[in-house]
Amino acid sequence: MxxxxxxxxxxxxxxxxxxxxxxxxxxxxxxxxxxxxxxxxxxxxxxxxxxxxxxxxxxxxxxxxxxxxxxxxxxxxxxxxxxxxxxxxxxxxxxxxxxxxxxxxxxxxxxQIKDEDEIKLIRKACQITDQAYSDVLKFIEPGRTELEVANFLDFRMRELGASGVSFEAIVASGKRSALPHGVATNKPIDLGDVVTIDFGCFYQHYASDMTRTIFVGQVDDKMREIYATVLAANSALIEKAKAGLSFADFDKIPRDVIASSGYGANFTHGIGHGFGLDIHEPPFFNQKMTDQLLQENMILTDEPGIYLSNNGGVRIEDDLLITKDGCEVLTQSPKDLIVV
Ligand SMILES: [Mn+2]
CATH class of the missing domain: 3.40.350.10 (Creatinase/prolidase N-terminal domain)
Structure with a gap:
């Protein structure tokens, strides 16, 4: 001051x-x-x-x-x-x-820079999120509505120690999965649906934020291709994220993966954001931010997506703790293509 x-x-x-x-x-x-x-x-x-x-x-x-x-x-x-x-x-x-x-x-x-205690709490929020995700996979089946899935996650995370959800869960099934922010509705999940689940909790005031996309009963080749592309983009950023990387490159590295597969126009939102006490906090990223650099102990989301209005969408989101030499992925839920 x-x-x-x-x-x-x-x-x-x-x-x-x-x-x-x-x-x-x-x-x-x-x-x-x-x-x-x-x-x-x-x-x-x-x-x-x-x-x-x-x-x-x-x-x-x-x-x-x-x-x-x-x-x-x-x-x-x-x-x-x-x-x-x-x-x-x-x-x-x-x-x-x-x-x-x-x-x-x-x-x-x-x-923007988290201290040791904050990192501990966010780590725990991510663990709760991982556990709830593992449990909800056994709950999802044709006939369950999106809202039932969202409510399951909400209740399960509270049982595991969360004080509540860090934002209204996105459970978007079938063609609704092409809506990047398709909040859960009464739509029943059908056989053959792709389901995007984007959710998180607050644990002792600190947030988590994770997205996984799964398939119910079956998955066609187009969605398989899109899934592989989004996963490659998510992984490319994990590979390169570390203190000193520019904000511009944080956006460019994963976006280039998607663009080179021909889906650049279908990745319609930012690559990620900071979070902590708020679910969306600075930093935010774009390719003009060449002179701003990642710093140690930032916690950022890595959430590429591809959305095709006639097929559906895929988003995969992890929470990354930026370190001196790389990053630690705080959300540990499996990312292999899952058909339930
Ligand atoms: Mn997010």
Missing amino acids: LAEGLDAFVVTDMKNIYYLTGFSGTAGMILLTEHQDYLLTDDRYIDFAREVVKDMTVISTREPLKEIAKLSTALTKIAFEDSIDFATYKALADLLKTELIPSSNFFMSLR
């Missing part, structure tokens, strides 16, 4: 507040200043806040913005997170009457 010339920072994103303090209520704000930091929350959370937040002054209030205005009267350059809604911004501007500096990624840039 000093380096950026800031007197104070108003933190409103609950994930950032958790990251800074370990406080995980649904309401709270933080005011950071040079000599003292404040966590403002209301009576519902005050005991919990006092228990977990030892290095900030914890204040109970139902009007945190007014409190922040009182605490920062002598300060002039106050940053705020530009993700706040307009009403909050307007109230803040009216109360503070000073220079407000919008900030996009101040804390997110810290969150």
Whole structure:
């Protein structure tokens, strides 16, 4: 903050507040200043806040913005997170009457690099995801609906220690698998369907995110070819990902594999993303990002896909921990073509 010339920072994103303090209520704000930091929350959370937040002054209030205005009267350059809604911004501007500096990624840039404890929790979230996937393979059969499969995964991951899903599970069967984000519906899975399953959990606040594509009863040659291409793209990135690789190459390496097989136009989304406390966090990737480099202890998804509206789609997604010399694949579920 000093380096950026800031007197104070108003933190409103609950994930950032958790990251800074370990406080995980649904309401709270933080005011950071040079000599003292404040966590403002209301009576519902005050005991919990006092228990977990030892290095900030914890204040109970139902009007945190007014409190922040009182605490920062002598300060002039106050940053705020530009993700706040307009009403909050307007109230803040009216109360503070000073220079407000919008900030996009101040804390997110810290969150991109995971520490040892965070890696442990994400590793565990991935293990739960792997186990639930292994179990759901025995559950999937013709006649089960996509929603039943999604609910099975949700319940199973909670049984294994997850606090919930990290996002609404995608279970897309038959031609619906060509929808990259086909959230589960009441459609029954049919014999001969391809089924794309993209899901994950939160374990002690940290996410996992995995996709596997399987086949029910049979698989035709076209889908076999597509599957092999997507798997080759996923594997090519695992082979090359390491600290120092450019963001541009992170996208280019797997995308080239798919393009050289003639399906470039059918890979319609980004190659991957960071995740942690949020299921989608920076970094994101494109081929213009030649001067940004992977760093040790980033955790990134590797999720190439090919989608053909008349046949169906295939996506394979793993979670990679970037290391000095390579990467560790945190999701360990098998990727051989599976027909259940
Ligand atoms: Mn993902």
